[in-house]
Amino acid sequence: MKVTVVGCSGSFPGPGNAASCYLLEAGGFRVLLDLGNGAVGALQEYCTVGDIDAVLITHLHPDHCMDLLSLYVARTYDPRRGYPVIPVHAPAGAATHLARAYGRAEPPGLTGCFDFVDWSEGRHEVGPLSVSVAPMAHPVPAWGIRVEHAGRTLAYSGDTGPCDGLLEIAHDADLALFESSFEQGRDDAAPPDLHLTGGEAGEYASRAGVRRLVLTHLPPWNDPDLSLAAARTAYSGPVELARPGSTYEL
Numbered sequence: 263m264k265v266t267v268v269g270c271s272g273s274f275p276g277p278g279n280a281a282s283c284y285l286l287e288a289g290g291f292r293v294l295l296d297l298g299n300g301a302v303g304a305l306q307e308y309c310t311v312g313d314i315d316a317v318l319i320t321h322l323h324p325d326h327c328m329d330l331l332s333l334y335v336a337r338t339y340d341p342r343r344g345y346p347v348i349p350v351h352a353p354a355g356a357a358t359h360l361a362r363a364y365g366r367a368e369p370p371g372l373t374g375c376f377d378f379v380d381w382s383e384g385r386h387e388v389g390p391l392s393v394s395v396a397p398m399a400h401p402v403p404a405w406g407i408r409v410e411h412a413g414r415t416l417a418y419s420g421d422t423g424p425c426d427g428l429l430e431i432a433h434d435a436d437l438a439l440f441e442s443s444f445e446q447g448r449d450d451a452a453p454p455d456l457h458l459t460g461g462e463a464g465e466y467a468s469r470a471g472v473r474r475l476v477l478t479h480l481p482p483w484n485d486p487d488l489s490l491a492a493a494r495t496a497y498s499g500p501v502e503l504a505r506p507g508s509t510y511e512l
């Protein structure tokens with residue numbers, strides 16, 4: 263599997279950094295993990311909009327799903343060619359939620375471009391990939407994602423506070439993309455079940471036996487060095503910050 267960071271900015275796009283989106287390629291199959299605002303533009307640095315075979319959405323906050331509408335426009339109205347319908351695995355209600363955000367669309371609307379599939383706990387086959395999901399701790403229904411292929415494993419937290427679901431998706435993973443939105447001290451009074459600090463991301467990576475940790479979803483107002491240092495106090499393995507354009511071979 264090859265993972266490319268398309269965008270990793272937390273909560274909203276930053277300078278030169280789209281919101282959450284990760285391109286996963288395996289066996290000639292291309293799937294997106296989340297498609298946050300600004301991501302479709304950045305995606306075209308790595309492939310065309312027609313190259314995408316499936317999309318996996320962790321939750322329905324705009325910084326994780328809103329550019330599905332841009333992908334819909336790009337694949338629906340391209341005058342040069344038509345595109346097949348592709349599956350979009352997402353929390354229940356995604357089709358209605360996104361149709362409301364788009365406004366009036368020519369029939370058949372989003373379902374003429376996307377086949378929406380509701381997440382449920384357990385294993386799902388997506389092309390050649392074996393995908394498992396578990397509920398995360400967030401104010402809206404959110405799913406962490408585990409992808410397995412050819413003996414390799416990727417874990418992606420999406421957005422979450424501390425929870426056992428992280429251990430479920432990340433145990434013995436070769437690579438974990440864990441969010442690190444909060445800073446210890448600054449965000450101590452924030453609502454529970456929302457985000458992780460760098461230290462918490464490192465703690466869960468260590469408990470899960472992750473082989474490599476990448477910190478994601480840092481808002482533009484964060485100091486990345488603080489998150490990285492905090493993660494290193496709790497996790498002794500390789501750890502780094504996600505950056506647009508970074509690639510990981512599993």
